[in-house]
Amino acid sequence: MLDGLKICTIGGGSSYTPELMNGFISRYDRLPVKEIWLVDVERGREKLEIVGAMAQRMWDASGHDVKVHLTLDRREALKDADFVTTQFRVGLLEARIKDERIPFSHGMLGQETNGAGGMFKALRTIPVILDIVEEMKELCPNAWLINFTNPSGMVTESIIRYGGWKRCIGLCNVPIGCMLREPALIDKTLDELVFRFAGIDHFHWHRVFDGETGREVTGELIEAIIEGKKDDGTPANIHEVKWYPEQLRHLKMIPCGYHRYYYLQSDMLADGLKDFDGEGCRAEQVKAVEDELFELYRDPNLAEMPELLKKRGGAHYSDVACESIAAIHNNGNAHIVCSTLNNGAIPDLPSDAVVQVSSYVGGAGAQPVAFGP
Numbered sequence: 001m002l003d004g005l006k007i008c009t010i011g012g013g014s015s016y017t018p019e020l021m022n023g024f025i026s027r028y029d030r031l032p033v034k035e036i037w038l039v040d041v042e043r044g045r046e047k048l049e050i051v052g053a054m055a056q057r058m059w060d061a062s063g064h065d066v067k068v069h070l071t072l073d074r075r076e077a078l079k080d081a082d083f084v085t086t087q088f089r090v091g092l093l094e095a096r097i098k099d100e101r102i103p104f105s106h107g108m109l110g111q112e113t114n115g116a117g118g119m120f121k122a123l124r125t126i127p128v129i130l131d132i133v134e135e136m137k138e139l140c141p142n143a144w145l146i147n148f149t150n151p152s153g154m155v156t157e158s159i160i161r162y163g164g165w166k167r168c169i170g171l172c173n174v175p176i177g178c179m180l181r182e183p184a185l186i187d188k189t190l191d192e193l194v195f196r197f198a199g200i201d202h203f204h205w206h207r208v209f210d211g212e213t214g215r216e217v218t219g220e221l222i223e224a225i226i227e228g229k230k231d232d233g234t235p236a237n238i239h240e241v242k243w244y245p246e247q248l249r250h251l252k253m254i255p256c257g258y259h260r261y262y263y264l265q266s267d268m269l270a271d272g273l274k275d276f277d278g279e280g281c282r283a284e285q286v287k288a289v290e291d292e293l294f295e296l297y298r299d300p301n302l303a304e305m306p307e308l309l310k311k312r313g314g315a316h317y318s319d320v321a322c323e324s325i326a327a328i329h330n331n332g333n334a335h336i337v338c339s340t341l342n343n344g345a346i347p348d349l350p351s352d353a354v355v356q357v358s359s360y361v362g363g364a365g366a367q368p369v370a371f372g373p
Contacts, residue, residue: 175356
């Protein structure tokens with residue numbers, strides 16, 4: 001029996017992995033990690049070796065005795081794991097480029113998690129995640145699966161409803177981006193506000209309340225967003241097309257950045273087509289950033305997460321992923337926005353649907369907070 005936790009990360013050669021290591025290192029007092037297994041496929045071998053060496057340097061610099069193992073054998077990595085995190089992309093970034101460029105070539109929005117591109121990605125990914133679930137049933141039946149693989153909502157629903165794996169939560173960095181940046185819009189701090197999220201992944205809304213008085217401050221935030229004076233938390237990978245003021249006021253809720261693909265479809269299509277014909281779709285831009293990142297990761301003297309990683313579009317990934325693992329391991333009852341079984345939290349949707357909602361995460365997983373219709 002391992003003295004400490006075994007973490008298995010599938011898609012370990014991802015450029016996000018140093019941020020994940022950073023999250024584990026900063027929470028070592030609550031997460032006594034002993035081994036981290038990074039697993040990838042043959043096509044990702046070179047990146048796995050580069051990022052794996054970087055990950056080990058980060059742990060060595062931290063002073064904690066943690067061994068990073070690299071493997072192309074998924075079964076070896078899964079054996080007796082306590083937590084399994086998934087961050088893989090079937091077909092690598094070349095497939096994402098097709099997800100975006102094919103719809104644009106037909107005059108439609110090309111986006112990796114929404115619309116046609118999102119469906120392409122889901123159809124490639126779901127069979128793989130279901131294979132992983134079957135291996136987990138055999139090799140690590142008590143492990144928790146923390147899914148960050150997009151389209152996170154659909155993938156998580158596949159795991160829970162069709163794979164039958166209940167020890168799973170799906171994550172996304174968009175809600176935490178809102179929570180970290182929006183309070184400053186009304187001169188507040190996060191600990192002074194209470195956020196409540198509801199919807200499905202990349203298609204959720206939220207309301208905000210004053211933590212001391214219980215008074216709703218969503219309207220004040222909406223006015224601040226309309227004024228556009230400060231960063232409102234829109235992810236780096238989304239064109240920041242301005243919302244229609246009357247629409248936000250009518251909603252009385254704050255939509256996530258991805259709602260632009262629905263509410264502002266013609267504006268987003270125009271911007272996307274401009275990139276498609278010019279500097280390249282978002283996936284091509286990401287590939288350029290990723291190439292730069294891996295050049296940095298090759299540096300044998302680099303032992304900390306580079307600033308450039310923030311441009312990759314997944315900022316705060318480790319905050320939500322590692323905080324979720326810490327909350328489960330320590331029965332922490334932490335407020336985390338995640339994809340989990342609805343169980344009546346949103347009465348408009350089936351009880352057995354997977355929704356993205358504010359939840360309290362502890363030893364029994366995610367307990368969703370009732371949002372209402």
